[in-house]
Every structure is written in structure tokens, then in C-alpha cells.
Amino acid sequence: MESGSTDALLRPNDNCWRIEHAKRFSLIVDADDYFAAAREAMMAAKRRIMLIGWDFDARISLCHPGHKDEGPKKLDDFLIWLVERNPELEIYILRWDVGMVKAIFRGNTLFTLLRWKAHERITARMDSVHPFAASHHQKIVSIDDSIAFCGGIDMTSERWDTRDHADDNEDRVLPGTTRPYKPWHDATSLFDGRAAAAIGELTRDRWEAAVGQKLEPLNESAPQWPPSLSPMLEEVDVAIARSYPEMKHRPAIVEIERLYETLIADAKTLIYAESQYFASRRIAIAIGKRLQEPDGPEIVIINPLTADGWLEPVAMDTARARLVAALQRMDTHDRLRIYHPQTANGNPIYVHAKVTVIDDHVLRVGSSNFNNRSLRLDTECDVAVRVESDEQTGTVAGLRDNLIAEHLGVDPQIVTDEYAAAGSMIAVIENLRGEGRTLVPYEIPDLNGVEKWLADNEVLDPEGPEAIFESFTGDSRAKRGLFRGWHMVRKMRFRRRSRTAA
Template sequence: MSSPSEVLDEGRNCWRIARADRLGLIIDAEAYFKAVKEAILEARHTVYLIGWDFDTRIKFEPEGSTLDGPNKLGTFLRWIDKSRPDLQVYVLKWDLGAIQSLGRGTTPLAILDWMTSNRIHFKLDGAHPKAAAHHQKIVVIDDILAFCGGIDMTADRWDTREHKDNDPRRRRPSGRRYGPWHDASTIVTGDVAKALGDLARERWLWASGEKLEPPPDRPSIWPASLEPTLSDVDVAIARTIPEFEDRKAVREIEAFYLNAIASAKHTIYCESQYFAARCIAEAMAARLKEKSGPEIVIVNPESADGFLEAVTMDTARYRLLKLVREADIHDRFRIYTPVTREGEPIYVHAKITVVDDRLLRVGSSNFNNRSMGFDTECDLIVEAQAGRKGVQGIRDTITAIRDDLLTEHLGRKPAEVGALVREHGSLIAAIESLRGKGRTLVPYEPDEPAGIEEALAENDLFDPEAPPSWSKRLLGIFR
């Protein structure tokens, strides 16, 4: 594999490495929803919206609109269609099937309204193996600006970084409240945005058979509500694509994870919706057995969202944590759940990995088997490579991002985390010294699973690593 200072390898653990004039890390959907609307307002030629799900009833700004145009996604797109006669909008949503769609409120009906225009194009993407998911969350504006990460433009996602208890703004379109939700995405300009435009056009071709042409060049844009995190930096795009018909499998994300874990010198910090991928757990276990291996900190939700996911993913997490903890002979592993000031668990949907001060990954992939080879995923990665211009600034920024995330989870001041890491020489020791009552990180202790839960976790029916075994099992069930 690559040397410890150079993990990224185009064509093996990433698809392309392209320059970003500016890159911003977006934490939580309050900032994301507003920035996406700002960007669409600046679009002149094409907008690509690619997602696992869209709900046209969601509000960009639940506390009241400060931007032009309607505040709800569906009515805003209809307004954009009328006010931007040269703009083409392409909406690509995972085709989860007609039966499942019946449970998603008025979304399908609202989408039909868009089809009265010849400038708003909507497709359900079923170009995937049976029961696989198109899990990418990508927005591209005129090939000059793009968003890529883990935030879906659907219900139950909007929240602020404060994750306030009983926040009245956290409401579904039905009016029902939902709990605190932690998420993340990125925004990029430059060549990497154009590369994401290429990816979007490829996805549209798979779904529709229609080949789209790139938009003409135009000056760069940037949402006024966001500050760039990095400038003039190389960004890698890593993908998971399952084998389907004549399309070959792509497992760049899995390769990156394994290379990144193997390369870590001091710390691996991860936020993920799940901890259910055996390959990840085994790679971490191998490093924990080493005398001078890295500390590993994982931030997970208390439980997966939904009954079936909880049974499957939480049971898999129980089994894999047993494997990892048995390997942790030097006491360098921790897994935490964030809670609000009043102790309510915050759901972790963010997908972030920080390795030392050298690697930052943000995307759609989770630590589960599906993200390694069965679902369609897309991550962005920044590496601080030794000898490159500005490398120390990149390293400082990657460290600051990790500390800023921990500041949010621990309810502390920004300077405290970094100062204590330096004082203790240990990320885990710093976290432990800062944990307390109220807003904090709570050590996760799994309940022992029941027999049926063990049985589900033992097979690959709900979290398969690749299409073939899944397809055979699925056909057997519905035959």
C-alpha cells in the first residue's frame, strides 16, 4: 500500500483527485439547507439534485425565510422554474419501490407537479441490484459548485449545532416533532465540482439512458452564509458502486478505509451512523493489538433509526464491539453517544473520519457492509501530504475540525479540547477529562441481543457486502 504520508491512490482507493478552489465543511442541516437554496438561486444553467430521498414539503429555514423565493423545497423549485427560464433542474431519487413510497407522505404527489414543466426533470433511479440503495447525497450547480456528504433533503433532518432539547423548529411536515439530529456535508468549487457534475451526469445516464452535456463555463459562486474551511486544496472523490448488469463493481471507499486505518500513527476519530462492517472492525482490531498503534474514538447514535435497522445494525455492533474490545489490550478504544443538555440521545447521521492531522473524509458511506459494496456511495477526502505547499495549514485545519466536532458534542469551549489533547498527549484522555453532566459524550454500552436479533445479524440479508448472495436470498423469499 501507499506510504503513511501518502494514502490516496487514484484508480485504487479513489476515483479522481481534483483541485478545489474552496472547500467548506458543513455541520448540521440548518447551515446545509440554507446554503443549498442560496446556491440554487445563483444557478444559471443546470442544477443536479441526487439523493436517497427528497421531501418537497421540507422548509429550508423553519424559523422563517431570509432568502428569495418560497421556503418549501417543492414550491421553491416551481418558483425557480418560472423565474429562471434558462435553468434546467435534474432531480434523481432512489427508486425504493411503489410500496415503500406510499409511506413517504405527499412526496410522490408533489413531485408529479414538477413534471408539468419541461425544465424540471425527475427520475426514480432503479439502476441497482434488488434491494440495494442509491445512497449518494450530491447537489451540483452549473459544474462550478457542488455539495457532497451525508445530509438528505428530506424530513427529520433539520437541526442546529446546539441540538436544543424540545426545539419547536424540529417538526415534520405533518407537524409532529422529532429528536435532535447530527449530520454533515461538504461544499466545493473548482475542478472537483466539475468532477461531481460528471458523476451526476453518469448517474442520470444509468437511470434514464439520456446523455446530458456539461454546462458552459461561468464565474465561480459561493453562498454568503458559509465561510470556506480550506482553499486551493486537492480533493479525492471515492465511490462505492455495486455490480449491476454490465456495470462493474467499484469498492474505492472500502479500500480507502482500510488504507487509512493502516496508516494511522496517533488517532482515528470517526462519526458514523453504524458500526457494523466486519472489515472495518477487523482492521481496527489489528491496530489496537499493536504496542504503538493509534487511539480510536467512534461517535455513534445510541440506536439505529427504525425497528429493523436497530435489530440488525445494533446486534452487529454488539458482536463487532466484542471483537474490537478483546483486541484492545492497550486500552486505546472508545465508543460514545452524544446527548443533549437534558440527556436525550442525539442521532448521529454524520459520516466523518479524521486520521491524525493528515486525512479528512466526509461523505455518504457508513461503517456497514452495504456501504462497502452493495449501495451507491460517494465520499470526499482531503489528505495533507508531506512536502506539499501549505501542508501545515491543512494539518492544522484537519485537527481543528476534529476538535470543533468534539467541542459540539461535549458542550465545551473551542480552545479546551485542543489544549487538553496537547496536555495529555491523548485524545481519549482529553475527552474523558471533559465529559460531564448535561451536553456530553456518554460511553456506549450495548445490551446483549436476543436470539432473533443474533440470527438476523449472523446472515447478510439486511446488510450484505455485495449483490450476488443478497439477490439469491431475496428471490428465495419472494418466489
């Protein structure tokens, strides 16, 4: 599919920005493999590396534990080493400004910033060009405009983990300490070709918007695919979708919101999703419509047990409880499940991945979550691949089954075989769930009145800049709220009941 072309599902300038070709594409699960692959790709960089992220921690080791090559392990030393060994290389780092304030209190952050600033070919900047309360949330690495990583993994602390999420992993500790942090599940993507060149354009656009400096595109060069990573798909078209809030001289961009709604509406048999949150009113409405259909798809969502941080549980967990309760009342055909994974010792695994697989023909991965901020307030970037050949649909289905098998602690082939036999992924998961490493069904907690009010009024998870300042009094209350728009789902339900009665 050429740039700017459209089909019934993915539509440039509607539910995506661009559709561009990639010769190679891979889904990377968990930061152990991501950090290693990113290190290899950056070591092969010729002219430019752009690191665009919510947060960076210069103290992390950007490699497998115990790995040895010619470069330093830690991110701060590694970046300086890269530019000193290659006089033509320039590195640009863009991070969220509030994340920078947090980073100031980490160990040697100020010293690292001074070292980077002292080097004429390393430029680190903070992205503060956002409306009030919005954040820069994209997680992108662009190398020479020829290879790109795009997903949900930040190059920061408390992200590294291996796919076994072992309870006693001695390497899963805070940088420079022996203090462990919780098991962490995450995902990103890697691709090349014109799709990677488009991501290069996107990162330059973000840089110019935040810093005011215009960077010229690079002449296309042969990408250096990381040798430790085999491509999972070849010769595929990649749709790139964005969320941008309304900013000065730039209208809001809601491509990701439209992409989610399109994918949910298009699913035939199974929607499988991993997300840090489940708090989006619009996504819940789209799911609710599908649950009303007698022959709609199964919907399996993997969430963490509870949101991370001190404020997020109040906002995200409460909204999740309210939305799931409403959806369960609509789920008369018993096709919705939400689970959270746990380790062999029964400890929660934090789900930070943002992955969606629709049937066996669409794979989406990016930085956006199932929450209002991701759709309308923060800057986000997702990519989606649609495949049609038997070989490629088998690969996409295999990636989905591999993720589910990871959470259940079983061989992926078992999930594939049982799904082929049962025709129900919910039945497969319920049959394979057990003690230890497994998936645990979500249970709706009791909520107090304040929590319900915060969730219902989207106080801590607004849909956009304008929603933050809407009054909670008078007629304006109808403009906002977690259940705004649900009347359309109720009307669908009433019409179906009427037709059944007739």
C-alpha cells in the same frame, strides 16, 4: 496534485476515482447551515441543478427558520420558482425508487410530482437500476458543474437541526405539523473548482445509468460560493471515492472500502470517526489490526445510541455489539472507545454524519457508513482531503476538535488545549464528560440467539448482491459471516505473543 496523479495514500483507480483540485472547501455540520447554503447556491445557478439523493421531501423549508428572501421557503415551490425566474435553468432530481414509494404517503407528494412533471425544465426520476435489496444512497447537489455538495444529509424531513441540538427547539418538527422529532446530527461538504466539475460528471453518469438520458457537460463558469459560508480550506486536492454494486454492463466499484482500509492503516496517533452504524466486518478487521500494535493510534467512534427504523436495530445494533465485543478483547492497550451523544436533558442525539478525521492531515466526509451495504451493495460517494501545511493541518485538527466539543457541550479551544497537554483524545473526552450535554460510552447489550445468528450471517447487511442469495447450508456457510477473515487478526496476535515470549 493534478488529475490522475497518485501519492502513497490516495490512489486514483484504487482507493478513489479521481483526485481533483478545489479552490475552496468547507465541512458543513448539521442541516440548518446546509439547507441555507444550498438555497443560496441554487439561487445563483445559471444553467443546471442536479439533486441526487436517497430521499427528498418537497414539504421541507430550505432555509434558516425565519429567513426571508425573494423566494418561497418550501422545497417544491422553491424549485418551480427557480426555473420560472431563469429561462435557461434546468433542474434534474434523482431519488431512490423505494424511497419514492415511502414518499407517496406524505401529504401532497403526488400533487408536487405532478407540478414538477408539468414543468418542462424540471425532470424528476426514480433510480431503480440496482440489484435486489440495494439502494441509491448518494447525497449530492451539483450546480453548473462548478460547485458541489457531497455528504450525508438528505433534503428530506427529520433532518433539520442546529448544532446546539436543543431539547425544546420548536422548529424541529415534522413538516406541516407541530409534532417534534429527535435531535439529528449530520454533515456534508461544499467545494468548487475541478473537483466540483468531477462531481458534475459523476451525477451525469448516475443520471444516464438510471434514466438512459445523456446530459452534456457545461462550460466551466465562475461558481457562486454561498455568501453565508466561509471556506475552511483553500487550494486543496479532493479525492472522490465511490461504492457501486455490480450491475449490468458495469463491474462493482469498491473504492470507498479501500479508502477506509488505507486511512485506518495510515493513522499515526488518532482515528476519529462519526458514523450511523458500526457493522462492517472489513472495517472492524482493519481496526483490530491496529489495536494489536503496541504503538498504534487511538480510535474514537461516535455512533447513535441505536439505529433508526424498525429493521435497522436488529441488523446494525446486533452486528455492532458482536464486533465491539471482539475488538474489546483485542484492545489490550486500551485505545478504542465508542460513544453516543446526548442532549442537555439526556435525550439521545441521532448520529447520521459520516465523517472521518485521520490524525490532523485527512478529512473524509460522504454518504457511506461503517456497514457492509455502504462498501459493496449501495451506491455511495465520499470525498477526502489530505493536507500537509501547518495552517491546513491546524484547520483539519480544529474541525475534529470542534465536532468533539459540540458533542461534549464545551468550547472547542478547551478540547484543543487539553489534547495538546494530554496527548490522548480518550483522556480528554473522559475528563470532559459529565451530566447533560455529553458523550456516553457504548455498552454492549445482551443478545438473544436469533439476533446473534442474524448478525453473524450478515442476513440484513450483506456485503454485495451475490451475498444475498448465498445458501446458509453446507460448505457455503464459510463464504459469509460477520467474523469471516478474522483469522488474519488472530494470527497477528499469536505472532506478537510468540515474539514477546521469545
